[in-house]
Amino acid sequence: MKALILGVDGQDGSYLAELLLDQGYQVVGWIPKTIPVRLDHLQACIAHLTMVEGDLSHQASLNACMEEHQPDEIYCLAAPSAPYASWGNPVMVGDVAALGVARLLEAVRQMVPKACFYQASSSELFGDPLETPQSENTPFRPRNPYGVAKLYAHWMTVRYREQYGLHTVSGILFNHESPRRGLEFVTRKITHSAARIKLGLQDKLYLGDLESRRDWGFAGDYVRAMWMMLHHQPAADFVIGTGQTHAVREFCELAFATLDLDYREYVVQDERFMRPPETHQLVADPHKACYELGWQPQTSFAELVRLMVEADWRSLANADERG
């Protein structure tokens, strides 16, 4: 079996590449030609990947990629995951996260119509939801240009399945974290800062609303859900999440405690990072994935926090020793 992963350089792409290689897949890793990418997350597996460059803005580039590699499975994880930042460059976000997927679906239809296609949708589709928790039947109410672009991509994925009978699925994933999460995300910001504070590299950590709650899972569990989804018959869309929420405060408490620190001495709530409060809590109702896919998260919240803190501590401590 041969899989093509678009956005293989990211958190999810790298975990997925490892998972598929473990299962004996031939993996083609796609990265954008037009934006510089870092391959840090691929250290462990890059030797086993076929790397290709391409451009989501050009149909011909995507068609050529499909024609050359003839993948059996395609995972579209390539859009920049930056909901709030999308206000700054909404047209570019639309071109990649929305139109890029339309082009990709066309490339699949024209070149490899038997392939299975996974679209990385996100809980940003629900945005400002009218009900809690959110399932596959919850109406979408995106509230930033990123969420709107993802919504378009979701509907196009559904349309290609229903119109052309292609095996295309949309996975609506809630927040999923790991040591490979970008530093701009609150979870990684906490674990990275906690490790720096422990090492005396930093004094304080400034955060927004500590009572803000999220449904956080471990990215490694979620890429397994992607793979399971793509192998489910008939093709269908699934919500993936833990179904539980935790406050930013709880995350801080556990993260600092892992390093024998008391978060209250270091964490400062800063009005500048505050966002307007959500009217309805974003939290997954993952029952369909549980019953139909047999998927369940295997990493608890406490384990997730610990593994992120330990990874940050190890890499910072090593760097510190090297001087």
Next chain:
Amino acid sequence: MKKALITGITGQDGSYLAELLLSQGYEVHGLIRRASTFNTQRIDHIYRDPHNGGNLYLHYGDLANAGNMTDLIYSVRPDEVYHLAAQSHVRVSFDLPEYTGDITGLGTIRILEAIRRSGIPARYYQASSSEMFGSAKPPQNEATVFQPQSPYAAAKVYSYWVTRNYREGYNMFACNGILFNHESPRRGETFVTRKITRALAAIVAGKQDSLYLGNLDAKRDWGYAPDYVAAMWKMLQLDHPDDFVIGTGEAHSVREFLDEAFGYLGLEWQKYVQIDARYFRPTEVDYLLSDYSKAHNVLHWEPRVFFRDLVRVMVDADLELIGLQSPGEGRKILETHHGRWHRWEDQILHPEG
């Protein structure tokens, strides 16, 4: 004098809206696409008419080009922007999904971003569509959940949400008009209503003997385009921006349209119409029916021309266009129901201008 910018001014809605705004003393600016074929016949009569006092200006531009949109907003400095331009054909969107997404979807965010960056406090109208409802259970209103069934509808859903996001995120005065099907003698020739009335006229004139159609059972809420452009204008005159469903509250099938159109001339459509599977959409939207009570209550808007009269207006116009006498009920309907800005003569638009 208020200034309005209309994208899609050469289209059915754009041309009627331009007439309405000019009659109210607006200075009207239209965005047109440079194309190798001549496509301004719907506005040529306005352009020529000295009563407009030279208040209509046309600008070449491309919705696919963000820089174009920014320049246009800066140079026109409009008070109101009506974004009507789109790749608007549902069936064609299946063949051109990327192009449809780029123009019908991303074109919207290019304009909204151009307005925002310009700092000009223009009010914005987004031409949303009942196609967004897709397979949602009728009747559909502002609270109905979208179920888009085509690349066109998905692109319109994108535009609907970016419009709401810009309203809520930046406090822009931005409205979505969710318009159900609206027809007129200026409707494009590939849309089913116009296809029927044109073919009927050609059959009567002895220039054609059959008409090929797709699904006759699809039900639509068909209104009259000039009524609908008045609703667009009303939305932008509100104190607070909001979204509105605009329709007639009646649904009729393509079969009923045939009954009404051929019946008006005493003909039986069954003798002329053939079914061609090529005109079926890959996924069909079966039943669209508006609940426009919010527009009634808040905008004080009501349709003036309903299904039966709409068919008569269109049949009369196509008969006269082909050079035949019409029974004349269509002309009477317009004289009874519409103000001075909307004249019968302007409905008979010859392709050569």
